[in-house]
Amino acid sequence: MESGRVFIAVAGVWALFVTAHAAKPYPIDDSTGYGRTFDGIGGISGGGATSKLLVNYPQPYRDQVLDFLFKPNFGAALQILKVEIGGDACSTDGSEASHMHNSWEENYQRGYEWWLMLEAKKRNPNIKLYGLPWAFPGWVGGPTRDNPWTDPERPAYYVLNWLRGAKAVHNLTIDYLGIWNERMYSIPYIKLLRKTLDDNGFSNVKIVGADKKWEIADDILQDEELGAAVENIGCHYPGTFSDPSAMKTGKQLWASEDYSTFNDNVGGGCWGRILNMNYVNGNMTATISWNAIASYYNPLPWFRTGLMTAVEPWTGNYAVESPIWITAHTTQFTEIGWRYLRHGAGVGNFTGGGSYVSLVSPDGKDLTIVIETMSHDHSICVRPPLEPYNVTKQRVTFQLKGSFASITSLNMWYSRLFNGAVNVTGTMFERQAPLKVVNGMVQLDVAVDEAITLTTVSGGQKGSYPPPPSSQPFPSTYNDDFEGYPEHMEPNNLAQQTGSFEIIDVGSPHNKVVRQMVLSQPVHWCKAEGRTNRSINLIGNYNWTDVTVQMDAKVGEVNGSSGYFVAARVDRGGGESDQAEGIFLYIFPNKSKYHLSGDFEHKKGITEGELPSSNSDWNNVMLTVQGGTASGTYNNQKLFNVSIPANPKYGFVAIGTDSWGIVDYDNLMIKAKPVANLRQKPKDNTLYYKPKA
Incomplete structure (x- = not known):
């Protein structure tokens, strides 16, 4: 002593x-x-489809996951929830549904971000909500369909309607809006958006610019009107340092997307370091994690880069990872509005x-x-x-x-x-x-x-629940007739990668079916979607090798696609879906043709031929892949039995369309050879990660 x-x-x-x-x-x-004033610690749902598998988790496990994310004094106690304003296009791990597929219609039941915001608010009424587009439906992009700023009134109208729907349909008050995730911003649009918000009763909504790096700071310093329109400057992955120009603006500075790291303990260390150092080095008053919950299939891009992991709605298994508790070190003992x-x-x-x-x-x-x-x-x-x-x-x-x-x-x-x-x-x-x-x-x-x-705060709690069910692979037998869903919901476990699929009631005899809704090329975000004009929707276990997939399908009479497919051994999705390989059976009813291909773009032909005649718009298609052969039927009539390429050896089941346009699907049936749990990716970040699209 x-x-x-x-x-x-x-x-x-x-x-x-x-x-x-x-x-x-x-x-x-x-x-x-x-x-500076503390603006909070948050998580992102979007960019994209990162919460997809959480939606149909069984109770009580779904509520438990939500408690670990949002419940004050329990787990991460997140203070900001940033969500994607769905744009019908792939935005990393899939596509999220737009509230306006087309300029002439609106629907505020689509997608799951409304549900997630409501669940967050239910647990923490003080949580701040932040909306940001990654992509836009094609009509927002005007004639070229690749630039939302050609007519700033279109995106302003589109975003205004999202705010109106949030308030009128769900009673959600949105606190912050971004511009276009990690893409070029438009100064005329930002000014028009500010005026549009003010003129329509949304003066409370603050604009964050511009969700890329610090470039907008120089424009703010030179443009007083722009400076008045932008409340906070949001930078992605700043490395804990801000820019001198950003400091000169006097604006609150945010790491409006950060982390994006595998959530093992090294990921927890990354998160713990930047939560402090973003302010120590960069005077950033908010840090928001991409993503909040890693709830998408392994091995889609950036698997397990959420604060926690929930990828098994068929069992309810989830994992509370170290970043949850690292977050709690700040969020359980502060509130937005505290001062550094x-x-x-x-x-x-x-x-x-x-x-x-x-x-x-x-x-x-x-x-x-x-x-x-x-x-x-x-x-x-x-x-x-x-x-x-x-x-x-x-x-x-x-x-x-x-x-x-x-x-x-x-x-x-x-x-x-x-x-x-x-x-x-x-x-x-x-x-x-x-x-x-x-x-x-x-x-x-x-x-x-x-x-x-x-x-000095006396609260704080390390929340806990009994262990969730043990991990199990996706069921080897799966059936869905889609009758149990509300209209406009996305079907469970089908993880759309491009396009937008929702439940539609078409009346007897099929009643509720899954419809692909996108009619034209969206203003894309992922590079893949700029190179393809078709949709793909994944389901199942990436380790499946021997599998039969069967379903009924119908091409729309109006705005119909040129065709559709069922597929097995599909080796990728997300931002690389245009490069996907597998065994794809394309059906072209109007041409009475089929095409068996080794890839999504159907450039690697295996066999093709005539379809048997049919007296119905609805037709049943079945594909069986076993070992080195594939066979297919159309309305129970044999199409082929052929040898197939040795690779890929395993992958997801998929459905989708040959071109943008309506296709209806019903009565999905999958039978796969049981497999062990999916092989895990290496936890060494240097081995696992690839540059983000």
Whole structure:
């Protein structure tokens, strides 16, 4: 024992109550004023179809997942939910339905973002809602269908209607709107959007510009009207640093999309580091994770890059990953509207590596200090590159000054992401005994890869439920007649990659069917959709190799597609769906032709021929792939039995259209050879990740 100091071990953290001679303290002091206002920590649903599999999770597991995301003082307690304004086009892991497929119609029951926003609000009425388009229906793009800014009135009208639908149909108040995700922005459009919002009763809705990098800052500095229209500047993947021009605007700066990293403990370290360092280095007052919930098939692009994972609606299995608890270190002990302390007076870097931020409640009564000591190799985010740095075990002394000098104890929450070895989980979000503050001083030894919250807030909870059901592969036998769905809902487990598929009641005898709705090329976001003019919708287990898929289909009498397909062993979707290989059976009823191809673009022909005559618009198609052969039938009449390419050896089942236009589908049946759980991708980020489209 050193003279005047008493050491107490608290769950692996050495707490030292100091009575004298504290060396090099870090001041926590509000007497010189405050820094910026805290705008919150959030997650993104969209960009795209990242919440798809969560929608039909069985209860109670669906509510449990939602609680871990949104319920205050339980899990991540997210303070912002950013959603895609669906544009009928692929936006990474699939396409999300538009509220206006065409200029002459509107529908605010489509898609699942309305449902997710309602569930978030149900749990936290104070959560902020933020809408952003990734893509637009083709009509918004005008004659060229590739640029939404050719006539700014079109996108302004389109977005205004989305806001109106949110309020009138779902009683949802949207707080923020973006422009066009990671694409060019239009200054005339931004100005028109601001005027349109103000003229139509939405002056409360704030504009975030421009969800790319910091480019818009220079335009704001040169254009007073643009500066008045844009409330906050939102940058994607800033690497914890803002731009001098952005600082000069005086605007609130956001990391409006960040993280995007595999959610193992390295991903948790990435998230913990940037949540602090975005403010320490870049004065960013909000950080929003892409994505909130990884709920899409493995191995679609960026599998498991959510704060948690829920990919098995057929069982209810889900996994609460480390980023949930890293988020809680901030969100459970702050609220939007709190104030950061100034740099050097509660915000900064430790001499031994790591960082700390301090936030104060609006009434000045509560203080929260968040500490992170994430090492370089255990906190690498996917982007941008992380320069080398070192973190060492160190003794940290805080000196509470100003109005905090009278604080006598601080509640403590502790996480350590690694327990001495990579991928060996340590301790996550555990409450420790309160730390006494003596003469305004508190000191603790902190190790590497830790997150610690010291706070006067008495709440906080590590929420828990009994373990969910064990993981199981997608069922090897699957049937759906689509009768159990509300109209306009997307069918369960069919994960549309391009195009938009929804339930439509066509009357007897088929009643409710799945209809592909997109009639023309959308204003695309993924490069793939700019290269293809057809839709694809995936289902099942990527490991399926021997499979039979059968369904009824009908080409629309008006605005119909040129044809449709059923497919097996489909090896990809998302932003690469145009390159998908597999065994595709295309049917062209109006030409009485079929075409068996080894790829989605039906360029790799295997066989083709005439269709048997049919007296009905509805026809039954069946494809069986087994070993090195494929066979097909049309209305139970044999079409072919042929050898097929050796690759791909396995993949999803898929349905889709040959061109944009209406096709109806009914009575989906799948029989597959049972397989083990899907092989997992490597957890080493450098092996797994590819550049985002």
